[in-house]
Amino acid sequence: MLVGLPKEIKDNEFRVGLTPASVRELAAHGHQVLVQSGAGAGIGMGDDAYRKAGGEVTPDAAEIFARAEMIVKVKEPQPVECRMLRPGQILFTYLHLAPDPEQAKMIEASGAVAIAYETVTDEAGRLPLLAPMSEVAGRMAVQVGAVSLQKALGGLGVLLAGVPGVPPAKVVVLGGGVVGTNAARIALGMGADVTIFDRSLPRLAQLDDLYGPHLKTCYSTAEAVEEAVFHADLVIGAVLVPGAAAPKLVTRGMLAHMRPGAVLVDVAIDQGGCFETSRPTTHSHPTFVLEGIVHYCVANMPGAVPRTSTFALTQATIPYTLQLADKGWRAALRDNVHLRHGLNVAEGRITYPAVAEALGQALYPVEKVLA
Structure with a gap:
């Protein structure tokens, strides 16, 4: 051929x-x-x-x-x-x-x-050709989120890890799959206060076994997500429905209740995004600010x-x-x-x-x- x-x-x-x-x-x-x-x-x-x-x-x-x-x-x-x-x-x-x-x-x-x-799937129902880029994107999401929190880039002006006497940033990860797990790993490694949401109790149990008390795990309900997002410095959208459009977990109305300068990183943007206000951006112009909230929605993050x-x-x-x-x-x-x-x-x-x-x-x- x-x-x-x-x-x-x-x-x-x-x-x-x-x-x-x-x-x-x-x-x-x-x-x-x-x-x-x-x-x-x-x-x-x-x-x-x-x-x-x-x-x-x-x-x-x-x-x-x-x-x-x-x-x-x-x-x-x-x-x-x-x-x-x-x-x-x-x-x-x-x-x-x-x-x-x-x-x-x-x-x-x-x-x-x-x-x-x-x-494309494998014997366990996983997505083996999506997983490598999900791993990269999940790890990058924290990296770009930390940079986007800088004041000069429109962010809140918070250091992800904090310093002695000043608490670390609050990071919320929506989705406990490959992207979310890799994002949580890097955020924890950088010293952030991390909470991860998922609708699978077995998956939350696996994450708890993997990271112990350092990672907060939470079952995903509209109320729980809303409460966490309102107090977050960085929210990473890592929700995947194979082949389908991503569900909208953060609505436009929620932005007004978030901390001005907080950052949303939408890793699901390839599938339409899991934030209602997301729109695809590029590496040339990766972010935009809407209602005081920084949005990072690059549709080919691993390309960086x-x-x-x-x-x-x-x-x-x-x-x-x-x-x-x-x-x-x-x-x-x-x-x-x-x-x-x-x-x-x-x-x-x-x-x-x-x-x-x-x-x-x-x-x-x-x-x-x-x-």
Whole structure:
């Protein structure tokens, strides 16, 4: 199979869908890889590294989309890329279609087969291709939140760890999954006063066993979340419903009761955000202030640390990339039910239930696609 690796074009996105090591794996399986020049520059991997691994380098993204049977990316295709997709071509990347009807329409119209990293599962029902970036984003959320609390950036002017005689910042983490657990870990490590919310009592028990009395755990109810948010210095939104739009846990009305200069970091912004007032921002302009509250809503947070993120992502994705290349998408999806869960769009129709529901479209069952 001819696999295409275009350079990412989203604002300040420096990750890349395949490393030279990934290209070498594909080449060892007899596949060709067409790499756009400069695709790996953001992670310190030049064109020569890809050539040495067996890739063919071209300066033209249009050539990659025109020739490749499968496109491997990191972020969702931008409109100019959607227009280059073609019928039957495999697109393997993060998609996050539920809050993005325009992208969904363009991919449907292209006739491409879109397989989303974020809905591929494993034997335990986890999301193995989302987890690496969730780990990065969770750890980064505290880092960017701590910086955003600085007065010069609109924040309250609070040091996360405090100092002797001055209490640490109060950090509230909404969601005890991969993002939330990693955020709590870093916040605790920096000396903050941390409370984490979740609706799973077994998960809260696991977190209590893991971190002991240093981490406050709380069952998520509207009243409990509201009370904690009102007194928080930093709130991290880490709620995930696989493939679906994120629930809104912090409403616009709650902002007036928060501390002026408090910070909201919405890690769920890719799925529409879990704060009602969130809107996507970029690394170029990461924050905005609304009703005195600083919002950090960068939709590709791990892109700020592309080298770490790329290696974490590609070592998780390469087994699935190889399956798709070795067998073709129909056979690969028939043979691997977990990869099958990644199918979001095929034959111009939505095939993932949560996406179809969020977009108000009819669901085209995967079984029909594979028949």
